[in-house]
Amino acid sequence: MPYSYALGMAPVVELIGRCPGLVLAVYAHPGYRAESGADIFEMCEARGLKCETNQKIFNIAANKENIYVLGVFQKAGGCLSPARPHAVFVNPADAGNLGANVRTCLGFGIRDIAIIKPGADIYSPKAVRASMGAIFHANASGFASYQEYAEAYPGYERFYFMLNGEAEIGSIAGVRGDTFALVFGNEATGLPDEFRGYGGRSVRIAHGGEIDSLNLTVAVGVAAHAFYKLRR
Amino acid sequence: MPYSYALGMAPVVELIGRCPGLVLAVYAHPGYRAESGADIFEMCEARGLKCETNQKIFNIAANKENIYVLGVFQKAGGCLSPARPHAVFVNPADAGNLGANVRTCLGFGIRDIAIIKPGADIYSPKAVRASMGAIFHANASGFASYQEYAEAYPGYERFYFMLNGEAEIGSIAGVRGDTFALVFGNEATGLPDEFRGYGGRSVRIAHGGEIDSLNLTVAVGVAAHAFYKLRR
Numbered sequence: 001m002p003y004s005y006a007l008g009m010a011p012v013v014e015l016i017g018r019c020p021g022l023v024l025a026v027y028a029h030p031g032y033r034a035e036s037g038a039d040i041f042e043m044c045e046a047r048g049l050k051c052e053t054n055q056k057i058f059n060i061a062a063n064k065e066n067i068y069v070l071g072v073f074q075k076a077g078g079c080l081s082p083a084r085p086h087a088v089f090v091n092p093a094d095a096g097n098l099g100a101n102v103r104t105c106l107g108f109g110i111r112d113i114a115i116i117k118p119g120a121d122i123y124s125p126k127a128v129r130a131s132m133g134a135i136f137h138a139n140a141s142g143f144a145s146y147q148e149y150a151e152a153y154p155g156y157e158r159f160y161f162m163l164n165g166e167a168e169i170g171s172i173a174g175v176r177g178d179t180f181a182l183v184f185g186n187e188a189t190g191l192p193d194e195f196r197g198y199g200g201r202s203v204r205i206a207h208g209g210e211i212d213s214l215n216l217t218v219a220v221g222v223a224a225h226a227f228y229k230l231r232r
Numbered sequence: 233m234p235y236s237y238a239l240g241m242a243p244v245v246e247l248i249g250r251c252p253g254l255v256l257a258v259y260a261h262p263g264y265r266a267e268s269g270a271d272i273f274e275m276c277e278a279r280g281l282k283c284e285t286n287q288k289i290f291n292i293a294a295n296k297e298n299i300y301v302l303g304v305f306q307k308a309g310g311c312l313s314p315a316r317p318h319a320v321f322v323n324p325a326d327a328g329n330l331g332a333n334v335r336t337c338l339g340f341g342i343r344d345i346a347i348i349k350p351g352a353d354i355y356s357p358k359a360v361r362a363s364m365g366a367i368f369h370a371n372a373s374g375f376a377s378y379q380e381y382a383e384a385y386p387g388y389e390r391f392y393f394m395l396n397g398e399a400e401i402g403s404i405a406g407v408r409g410d411t412f413a414l415v416f417g418n419e420a421t422g423l424p425d426e427f428r429g430y431g432g433r434s435v436r437i438a439h440g441g442e443i444d445s446l447n448l449t450v451a452v453g454v455a456a457h458a459f460y461k462l463r464r
Contacts, residue, residue: 104450107439137442170461206455207339210369218336218453221446225437225454229402 004123005061006071014133015058015071016047024072026051032068040069066166075123078110080141086181088114090146091093093187095120099130106134108224114149149184156181158185158200162191163213169226184221187216236355238303239294245264246365246379247303258283262288264300272301307355312373317448320411323357325419327352331362333452338366340456345372346381367385388413389418391456392430394423395445397436401458419448
């Protein structure tokens with residue numbers, strides 16, 4: 001579907017504030033009560049958007065959740081910046097994890113996000129919610145394969161996060177500039193070994209032997225934080 | 233309840249391997265098929281435990297999930313080590329987050345976990361699964377209040393992770409020894425300001441202004457990783 005839903009006040013506020021051009025409709029549930037200083041009707045009016053009261057749409061889009069504000073938006077097919085850092089998610093399985101990871105990347109200065117398909121939909125309601133609306137600050141684009149992505153941004157310095165990566169993350173002393181990409185695999189399988197042949201460095205995050213791997217959300221957090229510090 | 237369930241092969245393998253003394257029963261679903269080299273019946277037998285085939289228990293404990301192996305275990309009320317690092321979770325709301333955070337701590341060398349009540353049950357099936365069984369390598373203990381915890385381990389060097397902590401995590405140059413504690417608040421509210429008066433340092437993890445906070449799982453990951461590096 002070319003459109004999706006932002007469910008709940010926080011994601012809708014991000015949607016109308018950051019991407020008003022993508023808004024198709026905003027709805028309030030009949031049970032909606034404005035909090036002081038945050039009335040969705042006023043906020044929409046201030047941006048020339050209309051907010052309607054409607055019950056039916058909540059039954060359809062919000063299932064049985066306690067949601068009182070809902071935004072319908074057009075999925076944006078953005079182009080990644082050729083001058084800023086990228087995060088690349090290869091075949092992400094879970095939309096909630098993807099949304100949380102986009103939020104983390106954004107927090108650590110990476111707003112350009114490539115999704116290698118097949119993978120979760122970054123604009124699904126679950127991803128939007130897990131990102132707490134951060135997806136509307138990001139700039140995301142899907143690619144049919146990693147090769148397609150890599151060919152589109154050939155000059156990028158690439159870091160592949162793998163369990164048995166050659167460089168420990170603490171040994172990376174710097175990046176050449178802002179044109180680098182952090183590449184992460186699927187939650188269950190990680191990045192396949194063949195990525196070692198794709199040009200770039202394989203990186204591991206050292207941890208103790210009590211666990212066999214970090215979960216992806218933590219790996220993205222540690223990695224994005226480390227590169228954020230390298231750039232400051 | 234004094235007992236809980238480990239659902240699925242991986243958590244059950246951790247349970248019987250790490251904490252055989254806590255095992256009350258192990259069950260296989262009638263539809264269970266052994267993978268080569270990982271037969272739950274053989275693994276139980278090798279440890280002097282009995283594994284029974286039973287369908288009914290799966291209907292009760294595993295709901296509608298596709299689970300074929302199940303362990304019933306006694307919840308352990310451990311004592312924290314007075315000589316190793318601690319992670320302290322104050323009023324954690326979600327058992328899945330708690331399990332994932334315990335896994336992260338364990339991966340970065342912290343196996344002693346304090347839970348300040350009220351809070352999620354670290355031995356709930358959801359926490360056990362999210363930890364992928366790592367909870368059975370950990371040593372967890374509940375406390376009625378933060379004061380109770382702090383009085384039990386008075387010599388500990390304490391680090392309170394707060395949005396507006398005084399020290400940026402990168403500025404922490406070392407720890408005095410292994411007797412330190414990383415203290416984390418609830419997912420939604422973080423640590424209340426009053427923790428500043430409890431003796432210790434408040435720490436923040438710097439991030440960009442595009443988001444108002446990191447999610448707790450990421451904060452725990454970045455924090456535990458930073459202290460893991462300090463100790464190596």
